[in-house]
Amino acid sequence: MQAAHAVDGPRSPVSGPRSLLHLYYGGTFDPIHLGHLSIACAARDELGAVVHLVPAADPPHRPAPGATATQRARMLELALADHSGLVLDGRELRRATQSGAPSYTVDSLRELRAELGPTTPVAWLLGADAFVGLSGWHQWEALFELAHFVIAARPGTPLDLTAAPQLAAAVQDRWAASASEMVASPAGRLWRLHQPLRGESASAVRSRIATDGAWQALVSPAVAAFIAQEGLYGSVRPAS
Template sequence: MGSHGSGQAATAQAGAGPVHVVYGGTFDPVHLGHLAIARAARDALRATVHLTPAADPPHRAPPGADAAHRARMVALAIAGEPGLALDARELRREGPSYTVDTLRELRREGGAQAPIALLLGADSLLGLPDWHAWRELPGLAHLVVAEREGSDLDARLPPPLADCLEGRWTRDPADLAGTPAGRVLRLHQPLHPGSATQVRRALASGGDWRAWLPAAVAEHIRRHGLYGVTVP
């Protein structure tokens, strides 16, 4: 995302422009559930969703596949898919992969008034207080939370997080385009039930792991023998 330049006219255009949506994660591996969330956000916000693989996630065990393979699998999964793009910036950055650093970088590139949104699942939102510099996130970007209809998200919010997000919630995607950051959009969509943990469990047990994945990703795993898959 390039710079919008300076001056009042440029600032007004930035504030009224499309939302830059960041969808971070280890994508270890990227699966149909990830794509369902990305497509739902793309359609609701009418914006490109940038899938941004983490290089060295500081809050979990090392990924099962290295960064190059995980980025390649994302590229294969979204090939030819309108409105979905790969952003490999975190793989080029040294040190731990902190979301706040990515959002700071995007804010520098886009300017103070550019609408930026961080897409994350409900479980990731609940774990936000464990993230590095998490209180800075609403000041840098909107949050778009993918949750199932009928979820008990409100009741499960830790008190510090509930306080931080008080007054920020919205159900109108248009609220995100008019301001640079600070709102929290509930994205109620029917989501694919898969998770990366379930995929890796199926891979380890020899179960039907291909059913969870885009065909091109499954073939990449088979061809390179990732996650312990035996190449015939």
């Protein structure tokens, strides 16, 4: 598919010492769009690691999503079908179904630590806009003991911590000089992606759909078809 190649691009095989890194990309993915895929593919290529995309159930840091958890997971499945090295991880959805509790990143990372052990390198991938608000997350200071952070800055969302002095102080000595530092220790380092990223946002996609703007090119064809089929975000269902 042409859209897949636009964000996929050339890459090295997922092998070598850096593939020891377990990399997770959390988010609402409401909907999954080409900007999300650009970030995931950039992290996969730069770090030589499989990227596990973890959709949030009831995100505690954002308003309720516009699509159900089941619909968002299905859109992820459709979007990832054409991308090697990107896989769906439904742990937050399963946990919410079992407990009915809010979906917190710290809980997912503790679960991963229990599965992978205390010495396995684990990293959490997120956008710069989300990282700037990290000090508002549940038990945020504990996150650095559980994982590294890989930060992706989209066009228009620079990594500026001047408005987050508490976070700036907490991370000032955590920046890794090379990606290999994230394999040498289990958690606590920061890495910024160097590859150029796309500028799409989920809110912009939803807004275009709701206002009958041009939106189909911002998501994969399979996701666009699903959105129309389900009538999501104010889209018009096709005539039966």
